[in-house]
Amino acid sequence: MKKISLKINLILTIAFLIGIYFFLSNVNILGDYWSRIVTLVAIYSIMAVSYTLVNGITGIFSLGQAGFIAIGAYTSALLTLSIQQKEMSFFIQPLIWPLNSIQIGFLPATIIGGLVAAFFAFLIGYPSLRLTGDYFAIATLAFAEIIRILIQNLYGVTNGTLGLKGINPYTNVWWAWSWLLVTVIVIGSLKYSSYGRALRAISEDPVAAKVMGIDVFRHQMMAFVISGFFAGVSGALYAHWITTLDPRPTSLGVMLTFYVLIMIVIGGLGSITGAILGAIFFAFVSQWLRIFESNITIFGFTIPGVPGMSMLILSVLFIIVMIFWRRGLMGKEELNWQKIYNFFKKVEVQNE
Amino acid sequence: MDIGLNALIQNIFNSLSLGGLYALIAVGYTMVYGILRLINFAHGDIFMMGTYFAFYAITAFFLPWYLGFLMAILITGLLGFSIEKIAYRPLRNAPRISSLITAIGMSFFLESFAVVVFGGIPKSFNVYPKFFSDIILIGQSRIPLLTFITIGVTFFLFLILWWILYKTKIGLAMRAISVDIPATSLMGANVNNIISTTFVLGSAFAAVAGILWAMKYPQVQPYMGFTPGLKAFIAAVIGGIGSIQGAIVGGFLLGFLEIMIVGFFPSLAGYRDVFAYVVLIAILMFRPTGIFKIYSEQKV
Amino acid sequence: MSENVLKIDGMTVRFGGLTAVDSFSMYINKGELIGLIGPNGAGKTTVFNAITGIYKPQSGRIFFKGIDITGQSPQLINQIGIARTFQNIRLFSDMSVIENVMVGQHSYFTNGKALKFLHKHNSEYPKPSWKPWLVSAILKMPSYLKVEKAMKDKAFELLKRMGLQKYADYKASSLPYGQQRKVEIARALATNPSLLILDEPAAGMNPHESEELLETVKEIMKEFSLTILLIEHDMKFVMNLCERIYVLDYGRLISHGSPYEVQNDKKVIEAYLGDEVYA
Numbered sequence: 001m002k003k004i005s006l007k008i009n010l011i012l013t014i015a016f017l018i019g020i021y022f023f024l025s026n027v028n029i030l031g032d033y034w035s036r037i038v039t040l041v042a043i044y045s046i047m048a049v050s051y052t053l054v055n056g057i058t059g060i061f062s063l064g065q066a067g068f069i070a071i072g073a074y075t076s077a078l079l080t081l082s083i084q085q086k087e088m089s090f091f092i093q094p095l096i097w098p099l100n101s102i103q104i105g106f107l108p109a110t111i112i113g114g115l116v117a118a119f120f121a122f123l124i125g126y127p128s129l130r131l132t133g134d135y136f137a138i139a140t141l142a143f144a145e146i147i148r149i150l151i152q153n154l155y156g157v158t159n160g161t162l163g164l165k166g167i168n169p170y171t172n173v174w175w176a177w178s179w180l181l182v183t184v185i186v187i188g189s190l191k192y193s194s195y196g197r198a199l200r201a202i203s204e205d206p207v208a209a210k211v212m213g214i215d216v217f218r219h220q221m222m223a224f225v226i227s228g229f230f231a232g233v234s235g236a237l238y239a240h241w242i243t244t245l246d247p248r249p250t251s252l253g254v255m256l257t258f259y260v261l262i263m264i265v266i267g268g269l270g271s272i273t274g275a276i277l278g279a280i281f282f283a284f285v286s287q288w289l290r291i292f293e294s295n296i297t298i299f300g301f302t303i304p305g306v307p308g309m310s311m312l313i314l315s316v317l318f319i320i321v322m323i324f325w326r327r328g329l330m331g332k333e334e335l336n337w338q339k340i341y342n343f344f345k346k347v348e349v350q351n352e
Numbered sequence: 353m354d355i356g357l358n359a360l361i362q363n364i365f366n367s368l369s370l371g372g373l374y375a376l377i378a379v380g381y382t383m384v385y386g387i388l389r390l391i392n393f394a395h396g397d398i399f400m401m402g403t404y405f406a407f408y409a410i411t412a413f414f415l416p417w418y419l420g421f422l423m424a425i426l427i428t429g430l431l432g433f434s435i436e437k438i439a440y441r442p443l444r445n446a447p448r449i450s451s452l453i454t455a456i457g458m459s460f461f462l463e464s465f466a467v468v469v470f471g472g473i474p475k476s477f478n479v480y481p482k483f484f485s486d487i488i489l490i491g492q493s494r495i496p497l498l499t500f501i502t503i504g505v506t507f508f509l510f511l512i513l514w515w516i517l518y519k520t521k522i523g524l525a526m527r528a529i530s531v532d533i534p535a536t537s538l539m540g541a542n543v544n545n546i547i548s549t550t551f552v553l554g555s556a557f558a559a560v561a562g563i564l565w566a567m568k569y570p571q572v573q574p575y576m577g578f579t580p581g582l583k584a585f586i587a588a589v590i591g592g593i594g595s596i597q598g599a600i601v602g603g604f605l606l607g608f609l610e611i612m613i614v615g616f617f618p619s620l621a622g623y624r625d626v627f628a629y630v631v632l633i634a635i636l637m638f639r640p641t642g643i644f645k646i647y648s649e650q651k652v
Numbered sequence: 653m654s655e656n657v658l659k660i661d662g663m664t665v666r667f668g669g670l671t672a673v674d675s676f677s678m679y680i681n682k683g684e685l686i687g688l689i690g691p692n693g694a695g696k697t698t699v700f701n702a703i704t705g706i707y708k709p710q711s712g713r714i715f716f717k718g719i720d721i722t723g724q725s726p727q728l729i730n731q732i733g734i735a736r737t738f739q740n741i742r743l744f745s746d747m748s749v750i751e752n753v754m755v756g757q758h759s760y761f762t763n764g765k766a767l768k769f770l771h772k773h774n775s776e777y778p779k780p781s782w783k784p785w786l787v788s789a790i791l792k793m794p795s796y797l798k799v800e801k802a803m804k805d806k807a808f809e810l811l812k813r814m815g816l817q818k819y820a821d822y823k824a825s826s827l828p829y830g831q832q833r834k835v836e837i838a839r840a841l842a843t844n845p846s847l848l849i850l851d852e853p854a855a856g857m858n859p860h861e862s863e864e865l866l867e868t869v870k871e872i873m874k875e876f877s878l879t880i881l882l883i884e885h886d887m888k889f890v891m892n893l894c895e896r897i898y899v900l901d902y903g904r905l906i907s908h909g910s911p912y913e914v915q916n917d918k919k920v921i922e923a924y925l926g927d928e929v930y931a
Contacts, residue, residue, distance in 0.1 A: 059449075061452065134452060135636055142632050143633070145582070146630070150626075189789070189791070194761060200744065200751075205744060208738070209744075211726045211736055212730060213756070213843050214758055215727045215762060262457075307468070308467035312461070316461060319439055322453055
């Protein structure tokens, strides 16, 4: 089959990006609901891509993603909320200084959210990465829970179980998709560099990587911290999309980590495009399955809605994928124009 | 001081009771890890399912409490068996990470299932005889009968476990398999049967723990298994993962730690769960093999 | 500086109660090709693992070019000049052949610690200067791209040298066994070693392949001015190549000398054939 030249690759990619731009510009034609979904898809994608850097490309199984997302969410929200808002919300214990007297814009707040999350990733990674696979997973899970419980109890910082309300809904399609572009460029560029090769080698055989001169610990830390940064960014975007935050386990706890895990398993562990496809899949399926959660009327009969059905179906799908189709949609590879061309060529040949 | 002594006695009994529950659940984790090197993430949710089975056996099928509890324990054992057969056995030769991810998926599945079928709203678990809640007086300390029942049942079950492991053939096989699967199967033992038995046993214990737990904190909800499950796993790690004595000791240690810290520092009550997590991280840093070291250095 | 490229003094390696290597000593001079032989389980691979930093010996010292490297990390030991292959070929199977080789070159970007280590030992070694390679790599800056292109060219040259250039973009695990072995050697060469350690390189090869490998080893040794230490069971390979041979049995050194001396050493014959006499 013909190999696509670099020039055509470039042209197709630019055309694709223009297409996305056009789509995003006109997405409000579809209405408010679908605009929000399109935004959410981008936020999920950032969560998934940052997660696949760690679990997929580097091969270290972390269960702490929700912790970093929560840190990014709270940090950015506390920075963008107005001072009056903070005074009103924090009525059990006033918000500590300096947070109670500053208010900054969305972009710096998002970046700081990412940096704080990255910092925590550094703190958590340092002791945890000495542990092997299973134990590392549990340690990151424990750390994520510690973060959530701290959020729940430090009323003077996070308003505890009361949560934060009235967060400015800054996140729109442009913010979300621009940050997604940045995430994909950074993590993609990392994957297709010498460092990316080192990470992939580490994920396959850490001992062989070591004797080839790679400092496995440092590289794993690097991946973990970069992933933490973008997880924090996704948290900031999420906070300003959903406008309220609370530290319940079902919203910012392990559940969230599970959701992102589903995305990257279905998309393919280690694939950036796979992570995005997984996120799209998750967003639409969970929205579509929501139908089953409210009453459906067919031919005058009302089938009662069953709350939680969407998650049940998703979890069954997840298990089926793990047993029968472990590599997911893309496996470790990326979707590119060559593969799409080959796919259509194959279909064409089959139909002759 | 009078009040201090009473509080201390109450706390000791509470520790034994809570510790026993953690130990019951931890044993299931450690047995499965010892054989399959798998952290059965779904174990905490099996604990939850056992509780719901008991609840519905009594409220929907109108069984008397003792029959309801018994049925629940048996059905939970069956559930553990099915989960292993359907979800874990196909992946036994796959990379470890895949089994771990599947176990997480199974946990998620059980929780979603409970939300859909049982409803997400917490239910009150008042399906046990009233006299369980009677208070017994030890000196001036007020201790519910339930606490004694919990401690008693826990010890009784550990006795049964000891008997199974050391006085029966299947128990011998279970101990052998945790050391070396291929060798054991070469000796003629049916590896699959042994593994299934381990899951059934662990799940049954989890069901008992669930029922006792639900009577103590009389509420059931679909996510009730997550935190106790995680803590019980931590207990197993503290005691030395793979070691059953370790799981028991670890369970009681953790129970004591939790009750005593909150007893002496009531202002830390909100951080109750954190102690276990902090201990976990400390253990993983400084003595990952736990108290009863089972696994040592691996040859490259 | 001493003439010894490698010197091991009384090294003992224990695993729990088992003593795998017992008071083992050896030395290798620059440009030599040394063999390490012994019956299965004698501890040869353990010696290799200790040299390359995978195990830390309980006692004894290991010196590389006069520098004490006992207990240092594997990556540091590789970065200062010792590379190895494995008995059971540990390639990165999901990566392409040329990617495998290029992984060996990655430490160029991250060798700060190794340079610091060397400089501390002997100030004649250059002091490391930190460059923001990670950022350059992500932003694809010209300075990084230049290095990456040079790496790719050099990797391709190495593959050509081993006769593997047509496999460059093939998935490593798709190659036949003998070729995979050569990829592993190419990968080890990519790390720029002065001492190359080969663990049973001819294992699983037919006589024709091992002939070819023998020639290749001789050539690369000359071309890259290498010192080589190898473990081998293929006696023809060992006797033809090695200038000196060390013999291990049950973790202990039982003989040392030229191939002729070792072949005729009664202790060596007993160690290898002893069991068969009573079979």
